[in-house]
Amino acid sequence: MSQTLSSIGLQPATNPHLLSWVQECAALTQPERIIWCDGSQEECEALYAAAVEQGVLIRLNQEKLPGCYYHRSHPSDVARVEQCTYICTSAEVDAGPTNNWADPGPMREKLLGLARGSMRGRILYVVPYLMGPPGSPLSRVGVEITDSLYVVLNMRIMARMGRVALEALGDSNDFNRGLHCLLNLDPANRFICHFPERNEVISVGSGYGGNALLGKKCFALRIASWLGRQEGWMAEHMLILGVESPDGEKTFVAAAFPSQCGKTNFAMMVPPARFAGWKVWTVGDDIAWMKPGPDGRLHAINPEAGYFGVAPGTNARTNPNAMRSIQRDTIFTNVALKPDGTVWWEGHDDPPPAECLDWKGQPWTPGSKEKAAHPNSRFTAPMRNNPMLAPEAEDPRGVPIDALIFGGRRPNTVPLVFQAFHWSHGVFLGATMGSETTAAAAGAVGQVRRDPMAMLPFCGYNMGRYFRHWLDMRKRMKYPPRIFHVNWFRRDGNGTFLWPGYGENMRVLRWIIDRCRGRAGACETALGWVPRWEDFDTAGLPDLTPARFEELQAMNPDEWRREILQQDELFMNIYQFLPKELIFQRELLVARL
Ligand code: SAT
Numbered sequence: 001m002s003q004t005l006s007s008i009g010l011q012p013a014t015n016p017h018l019l020s021w022v023q024e025c026a027a028l029t030q031p032e033r034i035i036w037c038d039g040s041q042e043e044c045e046a047l048y049a050a051a052v053e054q055g056v057l058i059r060l061n062q063e064k065l066p067g068c069y070y071h072r073s074h075p076s077d078v079a080r081v082e083q084c085t086y087i088c089t090s091a092e093v094d095a096g097p098t099n100n101w102a103d104p105g106p107m108r109e110k111l112l113g114l115a116r117g118s119m120r121g122r123i124l125y126v127v128p129y130l131m132g133p134p135g136s137p138l139s140r141v142g143v144e145i146t147d148s149l150y151v152v153l154n155m156r157i158m159a160r161m162g163r164v165a166l167e168a169l170g171d172s173n174d175f176n177r178g179l180h181c182l183l184n185l186d187p188a189n190r191f192i193c194h195f196p197e198r199n200e201v202i203s204v205g206s207g208y209g210g211n212a213l214l215g216k217k218c219f220a221l222r223i224a225s226w227l228g229r230q231e232g233w234m235a236e237h238m239l240i241l242g243v244e245s246p247d248g249e250k251t252f253v254a255a256a257f258p259s260q261c262g263k264t265n266f267a268m269m270v271p272p273a274r275f276a277g278w279k280v281w282t283v284g285d286d287i288a289w290m291k292p293g294p295d296g297r298l299h300a301i302n303p304e305a306g307y308f309g310v311a312p313g314t315n316a317r318t319n320p321n322a323m324r325s326i327q328r329d330t331i332f333t334n335v336a337l338k339p340d341g342t343v344w345w346e347g348h349d350d351p352p353p354a355e356c357l358d359w360k361g362q363p364w365t366p367g368s369k370e371k372a373a374h375p376n377s378r379f380t381a382p383m384r385n386n387p388m389l390a391p392e393a394e395d396p397r398g399v400p401i402d403a404l405i406f407g408g409r410r411p412n413t414v415p416l417v418f419q420a421f422h423w424s425h426g427v428f429l430g431a432t433m434g435s436e437t438t439a440a441a442a443g444a445v446g447q448v449r450r451d452p453m454a455m456l457p458f459c460g461y462n463m464g465r466y467f468r469h470w471l472d473m474r475k476r477m478k479y480p481p482r483i484f485h486v487n488w489f490r491r492d493g494n495g496t497f498l499w500p501g502y503g504e505n506m507r508v509l510r511w512i513i514d515r516c517r518g519r520a521g522a523c524e525t526a527l528g529w530v531p532r533w534e535d536f537d538t539a540g541l542p543d544l545t546p547a548r549f550e551e552l553q554a555m556n557p558d559e560w561r562r563e564i565l566q567q568d569e570l571f572m573n574i575y576q577f578l579p580k581e582l583i584f585q586r587e588l589l590v591a592r593l
């Protein structure tokens with residue numbers, strides 16, 4: 001047993017429900033010792049020291065990157081695995097056609113069998129965490145039991161961890177139970193299983209972020225979406241940001257893009273010179289929990305407390321606030337390690353190092369064929385490091401949302417921006433969203449697949465009922481947000497991006513906000529309301545000619561005919577559960593075309 005850990009984690013919680021569940025898990029997994037995490041600084045230092053001692057983390061150059069550490073995961077364990085992810089409900093229909101379903105009884109037996117004795121000689125960490133600001137009616141408690149120090153240290157950054165969570169829990173039995181066992185990381189024994197009827201998650205055989213940090217996708221999206229449907233709120237794969245105009249007017253928007261489509265960059269956007277005096281504040285970069293408030297508006301909190309961001313492509317131009325956020329107290333996973341104890345990745349500001357170790361620990365030089373950093377390599381950084389963290393991120397009431405934005409990665413077909421005619425049309429836009437697959441999930445990259453509301457891998461129940469829930473939410477709000485669709489990734493005939501993206505997305509955001517506030521023009525098309533050249537701020541972008549703008553916004557009927565047929569594939573898959581409003585929206589679109 002590590003000396004470094006001998007003085008911490010001695011004080012078990014007093015909550016009887018939590019105590020008995022921890023005892024049950026310990027009896028099953030047979031750890032050598034239990035550590036109850038309290039979230040203190042002293043504990044943090046001891047955990048990092050132990051992680052370094054055990055080779056789980058490498059301490060980076062503390063002068064250049066204070067409080068920063070480096071982790072290499074097993075090369076077969078670098079992304080979410082959707083084919084090993086299950087929703088285990090008594091009735092298969094509750095998981096629906098887009099999820100893997102397993103019968104909860106036999107699946108539990110199998111998982112408990114795998115977990116039995118799996119922590120022998122190891123430490124079981126009890127990680128209580130609070131999702132959302134303390135004191136918020138929208139916040140929820142989870143407890144993760146894990147034998148991974150890497151998971152503990154990431155959870156400490158990603159959520160409000162330790163005492164604060166136990167205080168929020170009190171003697172209640174209302175918390176998410178998450179059991180995580182590394183096992184031997186054999187992909188054949190990798191299962192990420194959700195039991196929404198019990199508010200429980202069991203994840204075995206993977207140490208990777210989305211599979212193992214159970215507060216994130218497992219609880220805050222899959223389980224929370226289930227809870228939200230029952231309780232009248234929404235758990236969405238959305239960033240939340242606030243735009244402040246030069247005269248101090250603040251407007252909050254939430255946006256759903258699939259993994260690796262730039263949510264973190266958009267959430268931390270820095271307005272370009274043209275927008276002097278404008279500020280973009282980050283509330284969250286990945287997940288939004290939203291509920292109608294007493295004022296009739298939709299209020300959102302970011303349940304998380306950190307950013308689990310994609311490293312490659314992150315630099316001072318694409319995301320200066322992320323670069324500032326990762327200068328301290330950050331864990332880097334599967335990036336390249338330089339000889340001076342700092343890190344590098346493809347698309348970093350620094351030129352490729354003459355030599356370094358790649359994400360697998362192999363020597364790498366600029367002549368190497370393989371990438372130095374894994375395409376899904378990540379940073380885990382506390383949100384308090386973000387210089388533009390919205391003060392409202394800690395507001396228990398959340399922020400009122402004026403616009404919801406859907407977007408995907410589409411090289412063609414889909415215009416830069418358009419606005420839905422109304423709420424149910426907006427739900428249709430979200431429901432039919434498509435995007436090219438990325439390295440965030442194991443499997444082929446670059447194929448367009450339907451990813452409704454960017455929730456295909458994260459909706460914890462039947463997708464058709466999820467659409468119904470979206471439609472029903474309209475009735476709970478006096479002032480529903482306006483709904484928009486964006487696509488930063490459209491290309492011209494030569495494959496060149498038509499839109500510069502990043503900070504220039506501020507121009508799109510400006511139009512969206514002005515639409516919400518009734519001060520920007522638009523013209524009606526078959527797809528929705530679109531900005532005309534004169535409605536859109538194009539000053540200071542010499543490459544953006546009226547012809548190019550037209551190309552960006554073009555609606556090509558042939559492409560849309562194909563698009564609708566592709567959308568039908570998803571609709572046919574869930575036809576039995578599809579709300580009729582969405583079928584009508586499809587008919588109306590076809591008629592308009
Ligand atoms: O790995 S995570 O699932 O946490 C990140 C993502 O894919 O969105």
Ligand code: MN
Pocket residue numbers: 237258259286
């Ligand atoms: Mn995500």
